[in-house]
Amino acid sequence: EAQVTQNPRYLITVTGKKLTVTCSQNMNHEYMSWYRQDPGLGLRQIYYSMNVEVTDKGDVPEGYKVSRKEKRNFPLILESPSPNQTSLYFCASSLLQKPDNEQFFGPGTRLTVL
């Protein structure tokens, strides 16, 4: 089954404790992206990647890191999480980012930073 998977689905942590949210897709998509969803703000892009070893900042990259060492994986790293990073996070992928390609989304990771 074609899908985007994320782990963990739920995470409660404390301020400053490094964490990684994994994202993997099995559709051989070149393009991958991370979003955060907050009430009243919709989805905002954090980082995206056009292909292996190619990443770039989205609209809200502060406090996050990413890497793209393999085509299928795109982990999101919070080196020192803070409470304002409490949010619902989605990973998405698509074929090369042409304008008309729809994105496939993972199930989401709900992160709480205390």
Add this chain to the structure above:
Amino acid sequence: AQSVAQPEDQVNVAEGNPLTVKCTYSVSGNPYLFWYVQYPNRGLQFLLKYITGDNLVKGSYGFEAEFNKSQTSFHLKKPSALVSDSALYFCAVRGVKLTFGKGTKLSVIP
């Protein structure tokens, strides 16, 4: 800068009635427009898209959307709402990048 506006945070409609979820956009050049749906505790799912051609686009689950260039709108519609359509709906525009609206919560009342 490109932007998407969904003017209604919530839309309530009775089961069996037609529904409309509104979206207006601003982008340079030809717009590529999308609707996504998010069911509770799930990721976003693609519903339909407008690239070019016919202004009425048909998508999944009986949904359709009407593109209106002069009004810069891309409203989502369905002739007869189902309770199972209750979800959060996002409009998105692709220009330089993909920008999402803030979402509209649709509640279909039995």
